[in-house]
Amino acid sequence: MCRQGGNLSVYKHEYRAYEGRVTPLWARIAVLVRYGLTEAWSSRITVGLLTLSMLPVVVFLIIIYLANNPIARALIMRGNSQILAINASFFLRVQVSQCWLALVLTAWIAPRLVSFDLSDNALPILLSHPISRFGYVGGKVIALFTFLSLVTWIPCLLLFAYQGYTSPQPWMGANLQIAGGLLVGSIVWIALLSLLGLALSSWVKWRMVATGIIFAAVFVPAGVGGVASAILRTRWGFLLNLPVMMTQLWQRLLGASEFNRIGLDLPSGAIVAMLVLIGVVCAAMLNARIRAREVVRG
Amino acid sequence: MSVIELDGLEVRLGGRTVLNGLTGQLRGNAIGLLGPNGAGKSTLINTLLGFHMPTHGAARVFGLDTRRDRARIRQGIGYMPENDSFIGNMSGVRFVRYIAELAGLPAGDALERAHEALFYVGLGEVRYRNISTYSLGMKQLIKLAQALAHGPRLLILDEPTNGLDPMARQRMIQTIQEIRTAGSIRLLISSHLLRDIDETCDEVLILKQGRIAALRNLEEERRSHRNFIELETLGVIDEFCERLRQLGCECASFPGGRVKIVMPDSIEPRDLYVLAAEQAVQIRRIHRRRDSLEDIFLQAMEHVPARGELVRL
Numbered sequence: 001m002c003r004q005g006g007n008l009s010v011y012k013h014e015y016r017a018y019e020g021r022v023t024p025l026w027a028r029i030a031v032l033v034r035y036g037l038t039e040a041w042s043s044r045i046t047v048g049l050l051t052l053s054m055l056p057v058v059v060f061l062i063i064i065y066l067a068n069n070p071i072a073r074a075l076i077m078r079g080n081s082q083i084l085a086i087n088a089s090f091f092l093r094v095q096v097s098q099c100w101l102a103l104v105l106t107a108w109i110a111p112r113l114v115s116f117d118l119s120d121n122a123l124p125i126l127l128s129h130p131i132s133r134f135g136y137v138g139g140k141v142i143a144l145f146t147f148l149s150l151v152t153w154i155p156c157l158l159l160f161a162y163q164g165y166t167s168p169q170p171w172m173g174a175n176l177q178i179a180g181g182l183l184v185g186s187i188v189w190i191a192l193l194s195l196l197g198l199a200l201s202s203w204v205k206w207r208m209v210a211t212g213i214i215f216a217a218v219f220v221p222a223g224v225g226g227v228a229s230a231i232l233r234t235r236w237g238f239l240l241n242l243p244v245m246m247t248q249l250w251q252r253l254l255g256a257s258e259f260n261r262i263g264l265d266l267p268s269g270a271i272v273a274m275l276v277l278i279g280v281v282c283a284a285m286l287n288a289r290i291r292a293r294e295v296v297r298g
Numbered sequence: 299m300s301v302i303e304l305d306g307l308e309v310r311l312g313g314r315t316v317l318n319g320l321t322g323q324l325r326g327n328a329i330g331l332l333g334p335n336g337a338g339k340s341t342l343i344n345t346l347l348g349f350h351m352p353t354h355g356a357a358r359v360f361g362l363d364t365r366r367d368r369a370r371i372r373q374g375i376g377y378m379p380e381n382d383s384f385i386g387n388m389s390g391v392r393f394v395r396y397i398a399e400l401a402g403l404p405a406g407d408a409l410e411r412a413h414e415a416l417f418y419v420g421l422g423e424v425r426y427r428n429i430s431t432y433s434l435g436m437k438q439l440i441k442l443a444q445a446l447a448h449g450p451r452l453l454i455l456d457e458p459t460n461g462l463d464p465m466a467r468q469r470m471i472q473t474i475q476e477i478r479t480a481g482s483i484r485l486l487i488s489s490h491l492l493r494d495i496d497e498t499c500d501e502v503l504i505l506k507q508g509r510i511a512a513l514r515n516l517e518e519e520r521r522s523h524r525n526f527i528e529l530e531t532l533g534v535i536d537e538f539c540e541r542l543r544q545l546g547c548e549c550a551s552f553p554g555g556r557v558k559i560v561m562p563d564s565i566e567p568r569d570l571y572v573l574a575a576e577q578a579v580q581i582r583r584i585h586r587r588r589d590s591l592e593d594i595f596l597q598a599m600e601h602v603p604a605r606g607e608l609v610r611l
Contacts (some may be wrong), residue, residue, distance in 0.1 A: 017482045018411065018449025022402035025369060031399045120386045120430075121379075125444060128347050128377035129400040130369040292349045 028131045032139025033146070039116070040109045040147055049108055053101040053151040060094050060159055068166040086163050086171075088256040091178050094156055095250050099189045100243075102148045103218060109147060110197025111210035113140050118289070119205055127292035137198065137286050144194040153186035181253030189246060192275060199282035202289040218242050238266055239274045249275075299361055300325050301452060301484045302346065304510075306355030309338075309345055316341045318508040319355065324486075326501025326515070328478045331488040332595060333505035339488045340380065342505070343454055346486075347377060359452060373402060376445030380456040380488075384440055386430030390421055393429055394444045401448035408447070415447040416440075419473060435466035442473065453477065455487045459494050467494075474498045496591040504598040511598035516591060527567065530583035531555040531574070538577040545569070555582075 225240030
């Protein structure tokens, strides 16, 4: 056994202080990230969902292969160049599918990251060590963000790189906006999901309920916003509709064609402001909940 | 150096002054924190840990200010909260290792010390079981193990015997006494049980309504009480008292044969019997005062010093 630091002695039943090396403060956040990722991976459902999230990527990969294969093009397209076109609209479909699968993963993983700590009142112990509330939330956000990256911007950019590699023309240089759009759009989305997922999970004791509430937080306001827009004949109700807002944002970032529905266009500034507002509300929810206070059970 | 230094510490929570101008220096190896419910014990602990900011004044732990040096203070503290506090779906060893890593131990050292801490507190055999399956006593012990694993300089125990049966309580008290005896770690023990504090601490801070009601060195109190004896006698006691004075005792006699004596350390109670036999005095009853802490506590509850008053050690 290593004896570099002062150790407790099991057999002599004595206590001795630890005098070994101590890790730097920033490394404590990495500990939270590591344990968070381990907790996420410990569920078979997580592995199943992750596998499911990779299936569309395989399908898109095959499409890119076929689109760049002369024989396949001749057989499938038969003179119609719009079929199997690999462009901004194609990558928009890739991004939309992956980002919504990321929502499913968030709804499953986020409650696992915080609800165990909160339901057993572990925060007084966790935060009595040299880690701040900000560091605690940061560690959990990074863990979730890392996990969601596996199904969003990483496969999206790999598909982009594969298209650039297989395309006979110099395609990649001419379409760098798509790569930037995939990266920025995915990061905005998974950062928002991470905050939203953790904030909602921190307020709900039961994990399955938290999963439901995360879905509800996305889709219920969307329905309400749609009803409000229809009744009041205004487009501003769609600011409550996260799917519509995000799709428009991704379209603009990728340079894909706009929505054609009349009156649905939202200004980019309004979309960004709404996303910032959601982020601030989530941060306030976390600030109110992630505290090292004793919870007396009655 | 003082373990804890309070300098006009005031903490307000929700518009209410919970700690009101605490001033004093705590130097003991094991410091007891006593007081009725709502006296401010937990708030003081939370302030020392940096969970609450002082509204006025300051608190220092090993000379480090709780406002400015929060991370450094926490680095040297092990904290065992009053209520359940763990991660139920983790095994005992994984939980203690996790906490030790958060306290700054490298992963390998953290694992090693987690095993050792669990054996030390008596949870070695159940360390691979999920904490949610532990009994109440085991849950108390796992909190103690996580507080010890990273080798703190100050161990803060908030109601460590809460909810324990007599056997488990005795074991917890014994473990705390062993930690105190080892000497490399200072203890701050909050409790509303006088007996727990009496058995484990050498200094006591008594709070009442957010103020210091008493701050005493228990070792000195015990020493003085150990030498204080009351006798009930039969026979002529004047000569007996005179002989006691000649031996160096302070002695006062009362009607009915009652005698109160403060003995020097060199005199043993057996000497009293020998002297009484020589003077043909029967000792019918001998009473030694033991509950020094109870006396201090009751006195403290009757009198509350003014705000900021420096209470004698």
